[in-house]
Amino acid sequence: MKKSTKKLKGFTIQLLPYSEIRSLDSDDRIKKILNIVLGNSIVILQGKLRTEEETRLIGDTMAMIGHIKGFKGIELAVISGNGGERLFGKMRSGILNAISGGNLGAITIIGPATIVKEIKRNPKKIELLLG
Amino acid sequence: MGINIIGNFFTRVFGNVFKNKKSIKMGFYGPPNAGKTSLANRICKDFTGEEMGTVSKIPHETRNVQFKEKVEITYKGKKMTFKMIDTPGIATKIDYEDFLKYKMKKADSKKRAKEATQGVIDAIKWLDDMNIVVVVLDATENPYNQVNITIIGNLAARKIPVLIVANKIDLRKADIKRIEAAFPEYDVIGVSARYGKNLEEFYESIFKLIKKI
Numbered sequence: 001m002k003k004s005t006k007k008l009k010g011f012t013i014q015l016l017p018y019s020e021i022r023s024l025d026s027d028d029r030i031k032k033i034l035n036i037v038l039g040n041s042i043v044i045l046q047g048k049l050r051t052e053e054e055t056r057l058i059g060d061t062m063a064m065i066g067h068i069k070g071f072k073g074i075e076l077a078v079i080s081g082n083g084g085e086r087l088f089g090k091m092r093s094g095i096l097n098a099i100s101g102g103n104l105g106a107i108t109i110i111g112p113a114t115i116v117k118e119i120k121r122n123p124k125k126i127e128l129l130l131g
Numbered sequence: 132m133g134i135n136i137i138g139n140f141f142t143r144v145f146g147n148v149f150k151n152k153k154s155i156k157m158g159f160y161g162p163p164n165a166g167k168t169s170l171a172n173r174i175c176k177d178f179t180g181e182e183m184g185t186v187s188k189i190p191h192e193t194r195n196v197q198f199k200e201k202v203e204i205t206y207k208g209k210k211m212t213f214k215m216i217d218t219p220g221i222a223t224k225i226d227y228e229d230f231l232k233y234k235m236k237k238a239d240s241k242k243r244a245k246e247a248t249q250g251v252i253d254a255i256k257w258l259d260d261m262n263i264v265v266v267v268l269d270a271t272e273n274p275y276n277q278v279n280i281t282i283i284g285n286l287a288a289r290k291i292p293v294l295i296v297a298n299k300i301d302l303r304k305a306d307i308k309r310i311e312a313a314f315p316e317y318d319v320i321g322v323s324a325r326y327g328k329n330l331e332e333f334y335e336s337i338f339k340l341i342k343k344i
Contacts, residue, residue, distance in 0.1 A: 066244070
């Protein structure tokens with residue numbers, strides 16, 4: 001039987017510190033992230049986007065499918081470390097977030113759907129299935 | 132001062148009268164193939180005798196936002212009129228090749244993918260207009276999906292009351308507890324839209340939910 005010889009195309013992982021997007025408005029944040037993703041890179045963003053920015057990212061991604069050759073969308077996951085904190089812990093992270101301008105206890109992973117087939121997550125771990 | 136107090140009183144009394152008469156916009160949101168249209172159809176069939184849209188095993192069957200005006204839901208003597216809004220499934224990726232697996236022709240698959248991407252954009256646009264939202268999740272799937280989290284986070288930011296429905300509880304793999312654990316701040320109701328299972332509890336929750344508007 002002939003074995004599948006389909007190879008994974010080249011890709012890079014780009015770490016994006018929150019300081020890179022802190023001063024940008026929502027349009028520019030999304031543009032910056034999508035530009036990296038369109039270059040076949042997986043973005044690992046320190047922190048997370050605002051909720052409305054995540055929605056905008058999904059909407060803008062949909063608008064690009066069919067207009068950019070080979071682009072099929074994104075895979076997206078946010079892991080936040082603030083889940084089971086008690087009141088004092090929540091207050092402390094709230095103050096830190098206010099000072100830093102974002103939720104730095106979180107990590108956001110965004111990759112092109114052509115490379116990241118699936119992001120499997122549960123509260124404690126995250127798995128990227130590449131293909 | 133006195134005129135203001137009287138004015139406020141009338142606004143409150145008559146405002147509430149008109150508010151109660153208006154239909155409540157109830158949106159159905161969730162990922163593709165979770166059973167949003169099946170649930171909307173079940174409700175419409177129960178109270179109007181008509182269905183809202185077609186359902187299919189192929190994802191993205193609903194690609195336009197669909198409406199059903201004046202659906203009067205009665206439950207234990209309570210009555211409320213709703214405008215039901217069934218939305219296309221929200222996804223972060225759409226690949227026409229996925230539809231080929233369902234023996235669709237290439238041209239039809241491409242058309243479906245194009246319509247589905249527009250459907251997601253429209254569904255997002257409609258978020259702002261809802262009074263309450265029923266987030267329909269497939270109880271057999273992993274709920275820790277960023278689309279689910281993003282939808283629910285958006286609704287919370289807009290202060291729109293949310294009820295989470297864990298659909299497909301008739302299936303052996305269904306796990307409501309996993310959904311409850313993923314979204315502990317929300318009420319989760321397990322139903323089977325296909326077989327009409329546990330809809331009484333669903334209607335009861337809807338009447339509780341509208342008090343939060």
